[in-house]
Structures are given as C-alpha cells and as structure tokens.
Amino acid sequence: MSSEFKHVVRLGGKDLNGKKKVLAALADIKGIGFSTANAILNKLNLDPNIRIGSIPEADLSRIDDYVKNFQTKLEFPYLLNRRKDPTSGSNIHLIGSDLDFIVKDDIRREKDMMSWRGVRHSLGLKVRGQRTRTTGRKGLTVGVRKGVARAGAPGQPVPAKSEEGK
Secondary structure (H helix, E strand, O other): OOOOOEEEEOOOOOEEOOOOOOOHHHHHHOOOHHHHHHHHHHHHHOOOEEEHOOOOOHHHHHHHHHHHOHHHHHHHHHHOEEEEOOOOOOOEEEHHHHHHHHHHHHHHHHHHHHHHHHHHHHHHOOOOOOOOOOOOOOOOOOOOOOOOOOOOOOOOOOOOOOOOOO
16 A cells, blocks of 8 residues: 555546545446446456545556546446447446436437437426326426516505596
8 A cells, every 4th residue: 555645636637535445436427336346346356445535656656547548447337327229239348427418419419310209308308108197397497587566456546536427
C-alpha cells in the first residue's frame, strides 16, 4: 500500500472521492454499477473494502485500463450495458459522457422513426407502460400570478352603487 493518501482519484474520466471504498467509488462512474464493479475487482484480484485513495498508482492504472476496455477483457456479456448495438451489431460497454450521448441518440432515432416509444418521448409521456391517470402531471399546472386585485374581489372594498339608473 502507498503511504500517501489521495483524496481525489481520477478513473474512467471522473473524479472519485478517495475516502470511499473501491467498490462504491467504481459504482459512482456512470455506466458501472455494483455488479460490474465487483466483477472488475474480482478479475484484478483487488480487495473491494479498501479505500480507493490508498491504492498504489500501478493498481489504479490497471483499474483504469480495465474500465476503459471492459468489453474486450470480460468474458461475461450479460454485464455489458449495450448488447447487440443497433448500429454495429456488436456487444459494447459505454461509460460516462459516451453513454449519455448514445442514449440521447437512441431517443432521437425513435422520435425520427415515429415509433410508439418515439411518440411518447416527443409528447413527454411515460414510455414503459406506467399508469398515467394520476401520476406524471409535471409542468401542466398554471401558476397563480400576484397582480392588481379587481374590484369586488374577496378582501377588496365593494364600490358604492350609483343611483343614476333609477
């Protein structure tokens, strides 16, 4: 173990808190969850309970290389987050901003095809079959604007009636 503790560790294009355990810190990277992080640590024979800030630089570079080239080094395709990619047909694993970009591109493609999912996305409705009768009403309310009160409104004096009409 290194005697120097790093409070911020850079892995997979993200700054990680050095005080967290390795398993939890790896799960903070977008595209890597608990199971994927556990598979990476088991493959590299690292203890998941040590703090990531106390890991030597050599092990950190091994972890970073494994995270960036996850799909080529892992024999379990069910851990990949993009199996049978629609554009390439291969199994890939995306992390960080690449994952965000691909998801947005998939939603755009669904909208362009005007598929059921694309139409639901474009209307801002639920996509995965959830109920919509009472939930999902965001952004539909009209707010109350404070302004000049009209005459005769509650809390305002009522104007006196004129007697010209008699």
